Amino acid sequence: MAKRPHQVEHVAPGVARLGDESVNFYLVEAPEGLVLVDAGLPGHRGQAEAHLARDGRTFADVKAVLLTHGHPDHTGLAATAQDAGADIWIHEADAPILADGPRSAMRHAKPERPMISYVLRRPSAFAGPLHMARLGGFTAGPVTGVRTFDAEQRLDAVPGRPQVVPLPGHTPGAVAYHFPDLGVLFTGDALVTRDGLTGHKGPCLVARGFTHDTAAALASLDRLDTLPAATVLPGHGPAFPDGPTAATDQARKYGLH
Structure with a gap:
């Protein structure tokens, strides 16, 4: 069941989790303005x-939307935010999905395994x-005129100056934002x-039925290990709350499915 608006959860100082029991996206309140990290589904607009x-x-009032990848359950309100004036950011490898x-x-x-x-x-x-x-995930229109990057970098033009951390595997252009x-x-x-897909609860990689390259996704966990302690906020x-290294340790133990 989709979350009602009053069920928005504050998961860290200045960070609200929106979405529902299946899909997360986040509103970040930085000193310079508001940022959406991912954009949920069209049905989350209300x-x-x-x-x-x-x-x-x-x-x-949303200055930027940072998309972790191009799948439709993460991009549904990107056009809405763009029409209101926000810059949309995505790795150049996933920009064609939006377009x-x-x-x-x-x-x-293409995922490695059929969902069936x-x-x-x-x-x-x-x-x-x-x-x-x-919630309209397959009905949203194309989004063009986005801002892209192709490597790890700090986005100085975005409130909060987040660091882009490329993590290819789930999609070719999957990233994290620190x-x-x-x-x-x-x-x-x-x-x-x-x-x-598997019903697993706890840190893990997304199953092969929704992941493009699980070997690359597993290798990307090594990059997360090098990041400083932080609350991990997933899609x-x-x-x-125990940080990226503890999360990757559990993900590796669970393995590929």
């Missing part, structure tokens, strides 16, 4: 607008894609704490 309105704000629309995601980042293999073993695995469809002053690390789907599942 929740986001209601949350902003509590502080007398609208989407026009071609959400139905192109499987073509640009998970559904046959665990019928509830189909709940995630069905939820995406119900806000050192806030002590938070947004990992998107490069590392999650809930996998809808799916609850916050993980």
Whole structure:
């Protein structure tokens, strides 16, 4: 069931988790302005607008949207924010997914395994894609005119000056965003704490049914190990307060599925 607007969760100072039990996206309040990390599904628009309105704000107050990757459950409100004036940031390898629309995601980042293999073993695995469809995940239009990067760097033009950390694997352009002053690390789907296909709860890689290159995704965990202590805020599942190294240790123990 989708979260109601009043169920927005404050997961760190200046950081609110929006979305629902299946999908996370985040509103960051930096001294220089508001930032969205990922953009949920189109059906989350009312929740986001209601949350902003509590502080007398609208989407026009969002300065930037940082997309961890191009999958449609993370990009649904990107066009809404862009129309209101926000810059949309994404790794150049995933920008074609945005430009071609959400139905192109499987073509640009084909998963290693068919989803049906998970559904046959665990019928509830189909709940995630069905939820995406119900909240308009496959109906959003293309998004162009975005700002891209192709390597690790600090985004000085974005409030909070986050560090981009490329983590290819889930998609070719998957990244994390580290806000050192806030002590938070947004990992998107490069590392999650809930996998809808397998039902696993705890830090892990997303299953092969939704991941383009699991060997690369596993290798990307090594980069997370080098980051300083921070609360890990994933694209799916609850916050993980024990830092990236503890999260990657659990992910490696769980392995590839």
